[in-house]
Amino acid sequence: MSKMRFLMVGGFLGAGKTTTLGRLASSYMEKGLRVGIVTNDQATDLVDTHTLRQRGFDVEEVPGACFCCKFDDLLSTIGRLERSETPDVILAEPVGSCTDLVATVVQPIKQLYPDRFQTGPYAVILKPSHGLRILRNDEDAGFSSKAAYIFRKQLEEADAILLNRIDELTPEEIDELAALVKEVNGDVPILRISAKTGQGFDALEELLAQEGNFGRRILDLDYDIYAEGEAELGWLNSSLKLTASQEFDLDELLLDVVRSLRERLGE
Ligand SMILES: Nc1nc2c(ncn2[C@@H]2O[C@H](COP(=O)(O)OP(=O)(O)O)[C@@H](O)[C@H]2O)c(=O)[nH]1
């Protein structure tokens, strides 16, 4: 039986994981490879799953908790993707508030299933606006120290770090960011990409195709800080159905919702 290539791409909330995996999936499929995608979130019926399925990808989700506490579900979900034919590549997106994935996912996959999977480098994506504020230790970074702790730990355990959204940055800003990232994890490749435009994706695919002993950077983690940081990063994941007897302006309605949320939060 041929082995599936297991590629997990992590990173903070909104870093660009889904956009990156969608672009990688398209590219692999154009090359004739069979691709399965696994999404993951605290809730069920995930937006990422819908978005990726609408684009024609084969997607299954691990809902209800992060991969790190749902290893068996991750494996059975990959099993569902194998239903018709074994995928060549499994692309996995963990929850953005999760870390310690090398110890809880990459290592167990390598140790328990050496005949089923071939594990590629664990890449972690970084959103520049988060990165610059957190890594510069800005007072008003907008993240608590516990959330920032998770952000740094995600970078520490990566086999490669992807600076995303370079379409929005000047070369000087990218250099500054790369230097800050190096201070956290100076031993791994730092790639510059735009998941939106596809810049840097040739290099990314080359990196993800490398063979090697990946997932060795096992974290020294304070689980109390991690748990509190993760709780702070809670978010609402919900689908609503709206009906009306008359036509209404959907944009205006959404703006109203956001405005009133802002007012209430301000209060
Ligand atoms: N300008 C720009 N926007 C991006 C890029 N990558 C992702 N985004 C946007 O950032 C938002 C979050 O991206 P998503 O892939 O859902 O992030 P995830 O939460 O990490 O899965 C979306 O609105 C994307 O369109 C990028 O390279 N450049």
Ligand SMILES: [Mg+2]
């Ligand atoms: Mg996502």
